[in-house]
Amino acid sequence: MARYVVATTGDIPVGTNKVVTVRGREIAVFNVKGAFYAFLNKCPHEGARLCHGAVVGLVRSDEPGTFEYTRQGEILRCPWHGWEFDIRTGQSWVDPENTWVKNYPASIERGGKLVEGPYKAEVFPVSVEEDYVVLEV
Amino acid sequence: MNETLVRTAGATPVKDGVVDCDIHPLPARPDDVLAYMPERWQEHHRVYGSHFRAPFRESSPWPRAAPAISRRDAWPPNGNMPGSDLPFMREQHLDLHNIEFGILQVLGFATGSQRNLDYSAAIASALNQWQLDYWCNPEPRLKGSIVIPTEDPEAAVAEIERWAGHPAFAQIFMTPRLTEPMGRRRYWPIYEAASRHNLPIGIHGGGHGAHATTGGGWPSYYIEEHPTAGQSAQALITSLIVEGVLERWTNLRFVVVEAGFAWVPALGWRLDKHWRRLRSEVPHIERLPSEQMHQHFWFTTQPVDEPERPDDMRRTFDWIGWDRILYASDYPHWDFDDPRYAFPFRLSPEERAMLFRDNAVSLFGLA
Amino acid sequence: MSWRDVKPIDCDIHVVVPHTGVLLPYLDDYWRDYVTVRGVRNLDMTSYPPTAPLTSRPDWRPATGHAGTDLALLRRHVFDELGAQIAICNVVWGAQALHHHHLAAALCRAVNAWVAAEWLDREPRLRASIVVPWQNAAHAVEEIERCAPDRRFVQVLLLAMADQPLGREHYWPIYEAAARHGLPIAIHAGSAYRHATTSLGWPSTLLEDYVAQASGFQNQLMSLICEGALSKFPDLKVVLVESGVTWLPAFMWRANKIWRAMRMETPWVDRPPAAIVRDQVRLTLQPFDAPPDAAVVERVIEQIDSDRTILFATDYPHWQFDEDEVIPAGLSADLARRVLVDNALATYPRLESLS
Numbered sequence: 001m002a003r004y005v006v007a008t009t010g011d012i013p014v015g016t017n018k019v020v021t022v023r024g025r026e027i028a029v030f031n032v033k034g035a036f037y038a039f040l041n042k043c044p045h046e047g048a049r050l051c052h053g054a055v056v057g058l059v060r061s062d063e064p065g066t067f068e069y070t071r072q073g074e075i076l077r078c079p080w081h082g083w084e085f086d087i088r089t090g091q092s093w094v095d096p097e098n099t100w101v102k103n104y105p106a107s108i109e110r111g112g113k114l115v116e117g118p119y120k121a122e123v124f125p126v127s128v129e130e131d132y133v134v135l136e137v
Numbered sequence: 138m139n140e141t142l143v144r145t146a147g148a149t150p151v152k153d154g155v156v157d158c159d160i161h162p163l164p165a166r167p168d169d170v171l172a173y174m175p176e177r178w179q180e181h182h183r184v185y186g187s188h189f190r191a192p193f194r195e196s197s198p199w200p201r202a203a204p205a206i207s208r209r210d211a212w213p214p215n216g217n218m219p220g221s222d223l224p225f226m227r228e229q230h231l232d233l234h235n236i237e238f239g240i241l242q243v244l245g246f247a248t249g250s251q252r253n254l255d256y257s258a259a260i261a262s263a264l265n266q267w268q269l270d271y272w273c274n275p276e277p278r279l280k281g282s283i284v285i286p287t288e289d290p291e292a293a294v295a296e297i298e299r300w301a302g303h304p305a306f307a308q309i310f311m312t313p314r315l316t317e318p319m320g321r322r323r324y325w326p327i328y329e330a331a332s333r334h335n336l337p338i339g340i341h342g343g344g345h346g347a348h349a350t351t352g353g354g355w356p357s358y359y360i361e362e363h364p365t366a367g368q369s370a371q372a373l374i375t376s377l378i379v380e381g382v383l384e385r386w387t388n389l390r391f392v393v394v395e396a397g398f399a400w401v402p403a404l405g406w407r408l409d410k411h412w413r414r415l416r417s418e419v420p421h422i423e424r425l426p427s428e429q430m431h432q433h434f435w436f437t438t439q440p441v442d443e444p445e446r447p448d449d450m451r452r453t454f455d456w457i458g459w460d461r462i463l464y465a466s467d468y469p470h471w472d473f474d475d476p477r478y479a480f481p482f483r484l485s486p487e488e489r490a491m492l493f494r495d496n497a498v499s500l501f502g503l504a
Numbered sequence: 505m506s507w508r509d510v511k512p513i514d515c516d517i518h519v520v521v522p523h524t525g526v527l528l529p530y531l532d533d534y535w536r537d538y539v540t541v542r543g544v545r546n547l548d549m550t551s552y553p554p555t556a557p558l559t560s561r562p563d564w565r566p567a568t569g570h571a572g573t574d575l576a577l578l579r580r581h582v583f584d585e586l587g588a589q590i591a592i593c594n595v596v597w598g599a600q601a602l603h604h605h606h607l608a609a610a611l612c613r614a615v616n617a618w619v620a621a622e623w624l625d626r627e628p629r630l631r632a633s634i635v636v637p638w639q640n641a642a643h644a645v646e647e648i649e650r651c652a653p654d655r656r657f658v659q660v661l662l663l664a665m666a667d668q669p670l671g672r673e674h675y676w677p678i679y680e681a682a683a684r685h686g687l688p689i690a691i692h693a694g695s696a697y698r699h700a701t702t703s704l705g706w707p708s709t710l711l712e713d714y715v716a717q718a719s720g721f722q723n724q725l726m727s728l729i730c731e732g733a734l735s736k737f738p739d740l741k742v743v744l745v746e747s748g749v750t751w752l753p754a755f756m757w758r759a760n761k762i763w764r765a766m767r768m769e770t771p772w773v774d775r776p777p778a779a780i781v782r783d784q785v786r787l788t789l790q791p792f793d794a795p796p797d798a799a800v801v802e803r804v805i806e807q808i809d810s811d812r813t814i815l816f817a818t819d820y821p822h823w824q825f826d827e828d829e830v831i832p833a834g835l836s837a838d839l840a841r842r843v844l845v846d847n848a849l850a851t852y853p854r855l856e857s858l859s
Contacts, residue, residue: 046478052210061771064673064732068771079209080473082202082765094764094776202765318704318712349699351723352716353665357672360766361726364758365703368719372702375712399754407715407748407793414558414823415711442754443761445778449753449807456800472765 001136005114009131012036015073019051022137027104029133030055030087032074036133039090039103043078050101052079058093105136153490154237155476156497158437159341159394159465160230160279162241162272165221169271170246173263181256190250191345198345199359203471211469219469223276230468231278234476237494238503239279240307240465241268242341242394249287249315250345257286261296265306273305280501282310282339290326297327301334307501308337308392313373314346320373320380332386337435337500340373342366342396363472370396371404374430378408381421383433390500392435395467399442402456405430431458435500437465438492439474447481454488463500464493507816507831507840508587513848513855516692516745516788516817517582519593519623520572521548521615526622530614538607547598547611551694551717552822556710561823571821575626582820583629586828590848590858591820592631593623594661594692594745600638601663601696608637609647616651624656631855633661633690641677648678652685658854659688659743664720665695671724671731679737686853688741688786691724693717718748718793722755725785729759732772734784741851743786746819748793753807756781782810786851788817789843790824792832801834815851816844 006020006029017030019041026041028051041049057072075093076085084093085101092099112128126132164170171179191198203209205219211229213222220226231239243264251257261284268281283300285293300306309331317323319340331338343366349355356362370393383389405427412419412426424432436457444450454462467473476493484492497503521527523546524539531539538544548570552559560571564581572578582591599611612635619632634651636644644660651657660682668674670691682689694717700706701716721744728734728742759777767773773780794801808814818830831840849855 046473046475048208048475049210052208054209056768059768059771060774061732064736064770064772066772077768079203080471082471082768084768094767314703316705318702318707321705321708346703346705348703348705350703351665351669352695352699352701352703352720353670353724353727354668354699356669356723356727356730358730358766358769360762360769361669361723361730363762363766364726365723367754367758368722369703371719372704372707372712372716375715376702376704376707379707379709379712397754397758399757400751403718403748403751403754403793404715406750406795407718409795410791410793411558411711411714415556415709415714417557418709418711440761442757444753444757444807445760445809446807449757449803452803453754 004135004137005126005132006135007133009108009133012133015055017051022135025137027135027137029106029135030076032087036106036108037087037103038106038135039101042101043080043083044099044101045078045081045083048078048080050076050078050085053077054079055087058084107134108132109134153235153494155235155464155493156503157234157236157239157466157468158392158463158497159242159439159467160239161220161244161468161470162268163218163221163245164267164271165217170260170263170267173266174259178256178259181253187247188250188252189247189345190347199362201359201471206471207469208471208473223272226468227276230466231276234466236278238497240339240501241272241279241281242310242339243268243282243284244341246284247344248284249312254286254289254292258289258292258296261286262299265296265300269305280307280503281305282308283336284310285327287311287324287327288316290324294326294330297330297334297336301336307503308339311338311340312344313340313342313369314344314348316347318372318376320376320378320382325382328382328386328389332389335388337390337392339392339394341394342370366396367400371400374404374434375408378426378429379419379422383429384421384423389433390435391433392437392463392500394437394465395439397440397442398436398438398457398462399444399453401430401436402453431461435461435463435496437463438479439465439467440472441474441479450480451482459488459491460496462492463497507844508828510841510844511587511589512816512844514582514586514588514591514818514820515743515815515848516790517578517591517593517820518572518822519578519595519619520570521595521597521618522570522573527611527614527618530617531610535607535610547601549596549598549601549694550697551713552596553710558710558714558823560821564821575623579627582818586818586820586830588629590629590631590855592633592658593619594633594690595619595635596663596692596694597635599635602639605637605640605643608639609643612637612647613650616647616657620654620656631656631658633657633659634687635661636678638662638666638675638678641674644678645681648681648685648687652687655854657687658852659690661690661692663694663696664691664717664724665699665701667696667698669724669727669731671727671729671733673731676733676736679733679740683737683740688743688851690743690745691721693746695720717746718751721747722751725755725781726759729773729777729780730770732770734780735772735774738784741784741786743788743815743851745788745817746791746822747787748791749787749789749814750793750804752781752787753804782813786813786815786847788815788819790817790819790830794832796833798834801832805835805839811839811842812847812850814843815847
């Protein structure tokens with residue numbers, strides 16, 4: 001498990017994502033309300049690139065005709081077949097026991113700490129003053 | 138590990154050529170199509186517009202899963218509609234999935250539901266010339282489907298005569314929800330012409346016809362309406378068989394598009410069983426209905442049915458007959474099927490060849 | 505084992521209202537005059553022409569009159585020859601297709617009273633479905649309340665096609681009342697002909713019309729699931745009667761698939777539709793649309809993947825099988841036993857006294 005610096009926090013505004021390639025893997029990094037989450041950019045169903053999905057909330061209902069809409073900004077609908085995934089965990093909402101997207105721990109690190117290593121910046125130049133998104137892959 | 142994870146993890150790139158039996162092109166600008174119509178009908182279009190047998194001019198009665206019914210990643214960089222940009226279609230689909238041939242199916246112009254039959258004939262003609270100029274000529278992998286003004290069979294036959302034999306066109310295009318069930322005599326001139334030219338007829342599911350979407354009335358939700366393409370397909374097969382169309386024109390070949398396939402075996406069993414019981418009502422039907430189904434109908438796979446056990450998909454293909462299964466993607470629509478992942482069981486090389494390529498090549502005479 | 509030795513519970517046989525005249529004793533003065541003065545002689549239904557081969561097996565057809573109108577013949581065929589211990593009568597009759605919903609209510613009430621007096625009172629092995637004027641849910645509930653104290657009424661009868669899909673809230677009071685009284689909802693093949701029987705329009709033959717009933721059931725099941733009717737009444741059982749059965753696996757696969765894509769549209773459907781079907785939906789055995797190939801039948805049964813789903817039924821006097829081939833080859837002995845007796849007992853609380 002190595003750690004990779006993949007973006008500045010400013011590169012990925014809240015509600016958006018950035019696709020990075022780490023060790024040949026395409027990974028989508030999402031900013032959910034200031035926290036970062038990363039998972040394989042590939043739907044486990046038919047392989048759609050999840051970075052194109054709509055970021056929505058979670059709708060639930062205890063009673064036909066009522067709509068309880070929560071967790072706005074935390075659910076990703078696959079850009080093809082609409083399967084919903086929890087951005088925080090990669091877990092499928094419609095088949096939580098069996099279906100998930102492989103996710104990678106993401107954290108925010110201060111540039112000053114990163115230049116001391118042992119992080120792999122690969123193609124990414126790091127400056128001391130900024131905050132960075134770091135993935136463990 | 139679950140089925141779906143295994144499915145994508147084990148996928149291999151598409152090495153061999155694929156024939157995609159359902160691709161939806163759209164004009165980048167409506168004028169691209171309208172320009173092919175006589176000024177009189179262009180004017181009619183500008184003033185009165187197109188007519189759907191549905192309440193909204195531009196939206197479905199059931200809001201679709203996504204804008205333009207499309208994959209969210211299918212909007213071309215130039216911002217035009219999904220399916221309207223040939224270079225982007227090449228990059229995102231034809232090249233990526235190694236599409237050797239793609240069959241175009243033009244939706245959205247509703248030639249079968251126009252108020253004005255002469256306008257419907259003009260728009261059908263325009264769509265055919267447009268397919269040729271904008272798609273088939275610049276991209277020879279793409280084959281057109283002859284759009285016809287279905288409710289005016291005489292004009293429909295004229296349109297078939299105009300294009301039959303043209304190497305850019307693979308089939309005649311119809312939709313199932315018409316004024317009357319598809320097997321009724323009103324439409325026989327179309328079948329006679331198809332038979333005479335030995336042209337397959339592709340019947341693309343969905344659309345808004347003259348009747349309620351179900352025998353029990355109008356559904357409330359898209360989640361209910363989307364699967365009704367399967368029931369319409371059951372009705373169209375039943376109608377074509379029971380009316381005797383296939384006894385009369387024995388070389389006819391129909392392609393049922395975008396209705397799935399898992400329902401096919403049970404329909405054959407049901408038709409056989411009740412045909413035996415009610416034979417005296419239909420003495421003109423001499424061949425077992427399930428045999429007629431197998432002889433005259435091909436089925437595109439999309440939207441791929443997803444059995445709870447993947448092996449049941451194989452079993453369903455066994456029951457339908459592997460020689461009657463055609464891969465289709467439905468690109469660029471949201472319920473697109475990726476040829477690499479849509480079939481979550483191991484295909485033998487022979488099965489793979491039939492499903493992805495050879496059945497379609499021989500059905501449409503592609504070369 | 506012969507299935508007869510098990511003394512099956514037959515969940516679908518038909519008794520027939522030969523003409524409106526037999527109901528006159530069960531109508532009040534206004535409605536008796538209404539049907540007499542207005543000439544409402546018969547409301548037998550387009551979907552079952554009495555002389556069509558489907559409507560009666562030749563050896564079950566009486567010398568005169570309609571099959572299903574003679575108790576002595578029914579006793580002989582259903583109980584003596586087919587060996588049923590109990591049989592549930594379904595009266596598929598046009599009261600449920602009338603536009604005049606008050607007239608429908610009067611006639612349904614009369615049909616139920618007639619069934620109780622002329623059939624149930626005379627043959628203790630018979631049970632019946634409550635025919636309800638579903639055109640008006642309040643009238644339908646009233647009729648359920650009226651019949652429910654009579655435990656010989658074991659379910660509520662609807663048809664596969666009418667004005668609007670069966671999941672709609674219009675029908676919920678009926679489902680509420682049914683669930684409260686331990687009455688399953690039976691949906692029987694047939695149409696009130698409010699819409700063409702196919703989405704392509706009106707077919708040309710009875711054959712197409714009958715084949716299309718299977719699609720009607722598929723649409724109704726989807727409506728009941730998606731509108732939330734089955735979730736709203738989790739104790740309710742729905743019995744699809746004369747549906748053809750073998751379309752069910754393909755239906756479940758497609759329903760699950762579209763639910764995974766679109767469940768945000770109907771979030772009260774909080775689990776895969778197939779799970780709801782296996783919990784709450786039952787199907788009667790005949791007609792069983794399958795080839796005479798035990799391996800295919802076995803596979804379809806595996807795909808249904810529930811030994812509780814199928815209920816034995818002959819569909820007497822309709823002609824769905826010959827001789828005594830009512831059990832399709834391919835059902836295991838264990839499953840056959842459940843189908844013949846146990847599943848009906850589990851589905852119909854009012855048959856408990858038999859177990």
